[in-house]
Amino acid sequence: MLPFSYERAETLDDARKAVSDGGEQPPTSAAVQFIAGGTNMSDYMRLGVNRPAHLVDINPIPDSSLRTIAITESEVRLGALVRMSEVEDHPGINQRCPMLAESLKLAASRQIRNMASLGGNILQRTRCEYFRETSWPCNKRDPGSGCAAMDGFNRQHAVLGTSDACIATYHGDFAQALIALDASVEILGQAGSRRMRFAELHRLPGDRPEIETVLRPDEIIVAIAVSLPAWAARSGYLKIRDRQSYAFSLASAAVALDLSEETVRDVRIALGGVATVPWRATEAEEALKGKALTEETATKAAEIAFSGAKPRQHNAFKVELGKQTLVRALMDVGQMRI
Numbered sequence: 001m002l003p004f005s006y007e008r009a010e011t012l013d014d015a016r017k018a019v020s021d022g023g024e025q026p027p028t029s030a031a032v033q034f035i036a037g038g039t040n041m042s043d044y045m046r047l048g049v050n051r052p053a054h055l056v057d058i059n060p061i062p063d064s065s066l067r068t069i070a071i072t073e074s075e076v077r078l079g080a081l082v083r084m085s086e087v088e089d090h091p092g093i094n095q096r097c098p099m100l101a102e103s104l105k106l107a108a109s110r111q112i113r114n115m116a117s118l119g120g121n122i123l124q125r126t127r128c129e130y131f132r133e134t135s136w137p138c139n140k141r142d143p144g145s146g147c148a149a150m151d152g153f154n155r156q157h158a159v160l161g162t163s164d165a166c167i168a169t170y171h172g173d174f175a176q177a178l179i180a181l182d183a184s185v186e187i188l189g190q191a192g193s194r195r196m197r198f199a200e201l202h203r204l205p206g207d208r209p210e211i212e213t214v215l216r217p218d219e220i221i222v223a224i225a226v227s228l229p230a231w232a233a234r235s236g237y238l239k240i241r242d243r244q245s246y247a248f249s250l251a252s253a254a255v256a257l258d259l260s261e262e263t264v265r266d267v268r269i270a271l272g273g274v275a276t277v278p279w280r281a282t283e284a285e286e287a288l289k290g291k292a293l294t295e296e297t298a299t300k301a302a303e304i305a306f307s308g309a310k311p312r313q314h315n316a317f318k319v320e321l322g323k324q325t326l327v328r329a330l331m332d333v334g335q336m337r338i
């Protein structure tokens with residue numbers, strides 16, 4: 001691990017000022033970076049992947065906007081420093097939107113979830129083995145160096161949203177529930193505050209895979225807001241992985257259904273483990289609207305969801321696995337009574 005200095009920010013202003021000379025580079029390569037739970041940052045600093053010269057710890061900031069879970073009739077607002085386990089344990093969230101709680105419960109281990117924050121969770125970096133091991137070429141870690149995964153062992157890699165420069169999977173689970181529900185994020189930086197759709201936060205790799213989000217180095221995620229229609233109670237998160245606990249997904253599906261009898265009035269679908277960014281399957285949603293939810297219509301929607309898939313040598317199984325995961329998630333959620 002490279003030497004680094006560390007400071008504890010006492011206010012949001014302190015934190016913003018500490019990174020005021022962040023410049024134009026993405027936050028992940030800036031000299032000064034934020035740390036929250038540290039479960040991703042410390043891991044990747046130890047590996048030499050993240051190389052900040054100075055860390056600004058945002059945990060001491062007392063603002064309630066960063067720490068509160070607030071539920072109204074129509075929305076839940078989650079502070080960025082709320083821990084993953086606080087949301088998974090929250091009775092109101094479990095009742096009003098099981099998908100949110102389940103996507104967290106099925107992630108990592110309880111110890112990590114006690115430590116890790118929601119803000120850090122959505123900004124977690126890929127687990128691509130070649131990204132994590134610094135002796136390999138990797139366009140995301142060392143722009144222009146090449147991609148060892150393209151012709152390497154790419155079983156864990158993405159089949160959707162890939163580019164010629166990078167095929168790394170976005171491995172987070174919670175982000176799939178957020179994109180399915182069209183959440184928004186509240187951000188504070190030197191230029192003031194802004195709110196954006198969660199769907200706009202992450203960037204496809206394109207020819208600049210090192211730029212993972214639209215955040216500037218001085219911008220702190222303060223909170224995440226999620227609309228909660230009554231029908232979000234009929235939702236769930238299905239995660240398929242190599243072992244049943246403490247593993248990242250090979251394929252997952254976040255599904256919420258608004259049903260009138262058997263007919264789909266509205267539906268939200270997001271796919272995890274198979275794409276380079278949190279992935280909303282809007283065309284599959286459109287294919288289901290107005291139709292009866294049956295094995296047949298669900299299968300058709302799954303075909304559409306993966307129609308643009310680009311498998312590589314070792315990850316072709318993810319296309320069929322992803323489709324079956326989605327069909328099962330739709331049928332399971334369709335059975336829920338609310």
Ligand SMILES: Cc1cc2nc3c(=O)[nH]c(=O)nc-3n(C[C@H](O)[C@H](O)[C@H](O)COP(=O)(O)OP(=O)(O)OC[C@H]3O[C@@H](n4cnc5c(N)ncnc54)[C@H](O)[C@@H]3O)c2cc1C
Nearest residue numbers: 034036037038039040041107108117119120121172173221
């Ligand atoms: C063994 C292991 C297994 C795991 N399994 C899973 C899994 O199955 N599913 C899953 O989803 N995740 C999994 N994770 C990832 C884990 O969920 C993340 O490491 C964690 O959520 C990151 O949160 P943190 O608060 O520790 O972030 P940190 O490590 O503190 O920060 C992560 C990044 O976010 C930035 N950041 C943090 N907070 C803010 C903020 N408020 N504003 C702006 N930038 C910020 C930091 O600068 C850093 O770049 C696993 C991790 C480990 C180590």
Ligand code: SF4
Nearest residue numbers: 128138147166167168
């Ligand atoms: S897939 Fe992306 S992260 Fe992995 S080695 Fe290639 S460029 Fe790097």
